[in-house]
Amino acid sequence: MAFHEVRFPVALSYGSAGGPERRTEIVALANGFEERNTPWAHSRRRYDAGGGLRSLDDVARLVAFFEARRGQLHGFRWKDWADHKSCGCGAVPGAGDQAIGTGDGTERRFRLVKRYGDGASDYLRPVTKPVAGSVRVAVAGVPQAEGADFTADPATGFVTFVRAPVAGAAITAGFEFDVPVRFDTDRLSVSVATFMAGEIPDVPVVEVRV
Known part of the structure; x- marks a missing residue:
């Protein structure tokens, strides 16, 4: 198909x-x-x-x-x-909405996900069709620029960084999908x-x- x-x-x-x-x-x-x-x-x-x-x-x-x-x-x-949206329907997506990974100094590609619930029973939904131009990303709380720092593929839901985030850095994202x-x-x-x-x-x- x-x-x-x-x-x-x-x-x-x-x-x-x-x-x-x-x-x-x-x-x-x-x-x-x-x-x-x-x-x-x-x-x-x-x-x-x-x-x-x-x-x-x-x-x-x-x-x-x-x-x-x-x-x-x-x-x-x-x-x-x-x-x-990565946030509530009435809010605007922000770079800190969803945790999508942690840097290890090597990996540059991370999948967008949306978390439902809180605690041990959380459900992580893979997001494969983000809306082009809507993805916001932060590394260790610092906003990144699409094009200069990362690219977001609207056909797969993967975010790829130009440079691998440093080890231990929290990677977060906000988006529509x-x-x-x-x-x-x-x-x-x-x-x-x-x-x-x-x-x-x-x-x-x-x-x-x-």
């Missing part, structure tokens, strides 16, 4: 429903206790793009985007309006009559691993 580095129209994703999905395997024991396990290290997000459609022009834009992706064939970027997804159907069914009457079509979208 190819991935198209293009974002689903944000005006259409606004108002959509969705969020993270986990897979938990539960075995009920004879004594009434349970054993729970998961084969997934990371959650997978699902959305319904139909909720963002408000006009027939929106429907036309959706159909055009769907056709350009060949249905499920090609992935694309999706803005999750409820979770698209998209979710890599694909359509979860090869068929769109939209009736103009029912749409005008208020019936919204189902347009499933699912996160992909990249």
Whole structure:
């Protein structure tokens, strides 16, 4: 599957429903206790793009985007309006938002991550599709300049420094990001009559691993 580095129209994703999905395997024991396990290290997000459609022009834009992706064939970027920043949705990303590594004097490349929770049960989510130009980085609290001190790859989520950070230096970052997804159907069914009457079509979208 190819991935198209293009974002689903944000005006259409606004108002959509969705969020993270986990897979938990539960075995009920004879004594009434349970054993729970998961084969997934990371959650997978699902959305319904139909909720963002408000006009027939929106429907036309959706159909055009769907056709350009060949249905499920090609992935694309999706803005999750409820979770698209290294900070709170109402704040501006700053270079100290997320810890992404510690310098050792040799390593120059670090992956962007977002931390959920606090303490031993923290979940670190790999961020693979940062928004170009949004990445802010600091080393030992000192802001770095993109281009002069580091580069950020919007297609992979890796930050690469021109010079390796010194041993023990805390590396932090702030950013906006998209979710890599694909359509979860090869068929769109939209009736103009029912749409005008208020019936919204189902347009499933699912996160992909990249």
